[in-house]
Amino acid sequence: MAQETLPDRSPAKGPDEGPGGEPGGEPGAARPGRLGRASGWLRRGGRAGWPRTLLAVASGLVMWLAFPPHDLTPCAPVGVAMFTLALRGRPARTGAWLGFVGGAAFFLPVLDGISAIGADGWIALSLVQALYFVPLGAGISLVTRLRGWPVWTAALWIGEELIRGHVPFGGFPWARLAFSQTATPLTPYVAYGGAPLVTFLTALIGGLLAYAAVTVRRAQRARAAGSEAEGDDGRRIPWRVLVPGGVALAVTGALVGGGALIPTPTSGRPVTVAVIQGNVPRLGLDYLGQRKAVLNNHVNETHKLAEQVRAGKVARPALVVWPENASDLDPYAVPDAYASIDGAVKDIGVPVLVGALTDTPDGKKVENRGIVWDPRIGPGDYYVKRHPVPFGEYLPFRDVLTKLITRFNRVPRDFAKGERSGVMRLGPVTIGDVICFEVAYDREVRDVADGSLLVVQTNNATYGRTSLPPxxxxxxxxxxxxxxxxxxxxxxxxxxxxxxxxxxxxxxxxEFVPDLQVATVQARTSRTVADRVGAVPEWALAALGLGALCAAAWTPARRRAGNDEGN
Structure with a gap:
């Protein structure tokens, strides 16, 4: 890529500034009062200026459209490009503010499903997530002053997602860029570097698009300057200036085309499986008070499946999967719950993975379990959710929060954290089980990838008909x-x-209907490259971004001055 041209280092003037740099004043004129300065600040859109501020807002909204239920997947790299252009060449402090603005414009709509538990929780969580874009914005402002900046900006996205996915309380990796690219030419790359590689490539394409836009603008300015100097009509095209932008677009095409050529093997050992969706009595949090009705729904659907098998309407499955919270009655402690589950499992005659809440031995906490229930011996092996949801399944600072926010009294006991992965034998195959929220975490899913089938048990009733289930x-x-x-x-x-x-x-x-799904699927045991390399790509790319950030910080003052509006 072409070396960045150095900016004019003369002080920039706002749209209302006079020759002396004061708003609307002449040299030596009296300085305006505090109210006048505030008014000028607002008219200019603050330190960033309204054009860049609005561009940052638009970038967040465009990125949101890439995620379900909208699924306008090309919007993800386009939004990244807009975000980068808003930040490029700005001081780090301005970039931090623009990062927060863009982050808020992104997270508020993409997490709107959280509003089902309260608008205050949704807004608070969204703004907390937007705070992670503060260092991202500052970092992008700095590294765009280096050569090859589309690569460094993409690496910084990995660093942001790495931190957001781990800190605090185990992190919240929802709405990563990779999760917008689940049916695109970039999807096959995930088998080689996991979700972080897909995020990196999405952000890299966005950076390359931004670079191409900068090149076009630079070419327009060069043409205008050449026309003025030579007195021609301005139709001469400076192709030499456009070449770097063309290269950027060519690399973008290669990344997209290359992904489309990556094979995704599907062969394996055929096994017939069944998934039960029993449904819940009604929408909202209150359905948890009707625990027996929820259990009965899943029991009844399993009996219905057994009837269809006996009638020859569907093939006999080798295993059946129930969802999380199919039984909120502890089957070890409530005889009726045990009898209902056991009767349904015996009727279908194959092992069933039952999602149930159980008490810990001391009775102080709750375990969110996936239990292997055998038709002959009853409940056996089980998996306990390792990553319970903070503020939903357990309360940090419980003594303080329950006094301040009465809604937290709906979580009377904390959920215990499981100690081992969910790799278990279920009928003829080994499964890897994760529960609900855990599917967003790379490590939790990678730990169970030794199973020949993966299972996600989830309970989305609270967030039904929002953006979160899709x-x-x-x-x-x-x-x-x-x-x-x-x-x-x-x-x-x-x-x-x-x-x-x-x-x-x-x-x-x-959603919100009973459903039986029976299909013959492929049970596979071969491991992908992503399984073998684990978290290495994520940490390596995050380190690349950190190195670029250090390089930008140590760049001599003349280079650190950045790029002005003309670049």
Whole structure:
């Protein structure tokens, strides 16, 4: 890429500034009062200026459109390009503010499903997530002063997602760029470097688009300058200036085309599976008070499946999967719950993975379990959710928060954290089980990828008919390709799905209806490159971004002055 041209280092004047640099004044004129300065600040849009501020807002909204349920996937790199152009050449402090503005414009709509539990929680979580874009914005402002800046900006996106996905309370990796690219030419790359590589490539394409836009603008200015100097009509095109932009677009095409050529193997050992969606009595949080009704729904659907098998309407499955919270009654402690589950499992005659809440031995906490229930011996092996949701399944600072926010009294006991991965034997295959929120975490899913089938047990009733269930399905589709596994998604109220190892949707339910899904799928044991390299690509790319940030900080003052509006 071409070396950045150095800016004119004369002080920039606002639109209302006079020759002396004062708003609307003459040299030596009296300085305006505090109110006048504030008015001028607002007219100029603050330190960033209204054009860049509005561009940052627009970038967040465009990125949001790439995510389900809109699924306008090209909007992700386009939004990144707009975000980069808003930040490029600005001081780090201005970049930090623009980063927050763009982040808020992105997270508020993309996380709107959280409003189901309260507008205050949705807004607070969205703005907290936007804070992670503050260092991202400052960093992009700095590294865009270096050669090859599209690469460094993409690496900084990895650093932002790495931190956001781990800190605090285990992080919140929802709405990563990769999760917008679950059915695009970039999807196959996930099998080689995991979700971080897809995020990197999405951001890199956005950076390359921004670079091409900068090149076109530079060419226009060069043409205008040449025309003025030579007195011609301005039709001469400075092709030499346009070449770097053409290279950037060519690299973009190569990345997209290359992804389309990557094979996604789907062969394996055929096994017939069933997914049960029993549905819930009604929308909202209150359905948890009708625990027996929820359990009965899943029991009844399993009996219905057994009837269809006996009638020859569907093939007999080798295993059945129930969702998270299919039984909020502890089957070990409530005889009726045990008898209902055991009767349904015996009727279908194959092992069932039952999602249930159980008490810990001391009775102080709750375990969110996936229990292997055998028709002959009853409950056996089980997985306990390792990543309970903070403020939903456990309360940090419980003594303080329950006094300040009465809604938290709905979480009377904390959920215990599981200690081992969810790799278990279920009938003829080994499965890898994750529960709900855990599908967003690379490590939790990678730890169970040794299973020949992957299972996501989830309960989305609280967030039904919002953007969150389709976003969770998108994550599952990406995980299927990442690990080369069929994924069975069982949800209490939807969306349940069976996803092929190449990310294709074999079956998909509607929300808030009972649903039975039976299909013959491929059980696979071969490992992908992403399985073998683990977290190495993420840490390596984050380190690349950090190195670029250090290089930008140590650049001599003349280079650190950055790029002005003409670049």
């Amino acid at each position: 976003q969770q399905i998108a994550m599952s589709r990406l995980r299927a390709v990442e690990h080369g596994r069929t994924i069975l998604v069982a949800a209490t109220s939807g969306i349940s799905a069976i996803v092929a190892p190449d990310g294709r949707m074999i079956d998909k339910s509607r």
